[in-house]
Amino acid sequence: MLRPDPVWLLLLLCIGCVAGTMEVRHFGDMRPSAAVRAAFEGYAVDGTLTYYVSGPEAGPTGLMGINGSHALDSELWRPVDDPEQAMKGLVCAMQSKAAEYGLSLYGFDIRDDGGNDIGDWYSILGGRMPVKMAGEGRVMVYPPPNDIYERIRLRPFGREDD
Numbered sequence: 001m002l003r004p005d006p007v008w009l010l011l012l013l014c015i016g017c018v019a020g021t022m023e024v025r026h027f028g029d030m031r032p033s034a035a036v037r038a039a040f041e042g043y044a045v046d047g048t049l050t051y052y053v054s055g056p057e058a059g060p061t062g063l064m065g066i067n068g069s070h071a072l073d074s075e076l077w078r079p080v081d082d083p084e085q086a087m088k089g090l091v092c093a094m095q096s097k098a099a100e101y102g103l104s105l106y107g108f109d110i111r112d113d114g115g116n117d118i119g120d121w122y123s124i125l126g127g128r129m130p131v132k133m134a135g136e137g138r139v140m141v142y143p144p145p146n147d148i149y150e151r152i153r154l155r156p157f158g159r160e161d162d
Contacts, residue, residue: 026113026132026133027113027130027131027132028110028111028112028113028118028133028139029131030109030110030111030121030131032106032107032108033107033109033120034107035107036107036108036109036120037107037122039107040063040087040105040107040120040122041091041095041105041107043091044087045083045084046065046120048067049065049066049067050065050066050068050072050079051063051064051079051080051083051086051087052065052066052072052077052078052079052080053078053080053090054077054143054144055143055144055148056146057093058093058097059094059096059097059149060090060093060094060097061094061123061143061144061145061146061148061149062121062122062127062129062143063080063091063094063121064077064110064119064121065083065119065120066110066118066119067117067118067119069118069137070118070119070137070138070139071137071138071139072139072140072141073134073135073138073139073140074141074142074143076142076143094122097149098124098149101149101150101152103125103149103152104124104125105122105124106122106123106124107120107121107122108120108122109121110139110141111131112131112133112139113133119139123144123148124144124148124149124152125152126144126148126151126152127144127148128144129142129144130142
């Protein structure tokens, strides 16, 4: 029986570890948060966050707040000019759009590559997007696609839509 050479196994393991850490270290993540969901659904505005919205006005696809220590490095989001006035309308529009497709909305903590909380996110489960750290104090988050509700809608079992 052939046994693999331990030197080659060790070399492959080292290469895999180095390649994996090089790619992952510049990315943050999103973690589910009942508190964030409750805040958005209670129309609460956190004064330490700058809010952004994406998607059509009639059914936004994502809503997020980034804390003041970070700047959003993307022109694909619209800033929410007056969050105190706009939050209820934005959340209700998202809830209405999600309900059309039998989907629920969720809250998430946005975290940087060190695991630090840098903001809040609200969307359907499949609407979460990668969080890329773009440099000191800068974060890049792509918005969900404008047709995300249609892509993720619930279909009756055994039925294919045309």
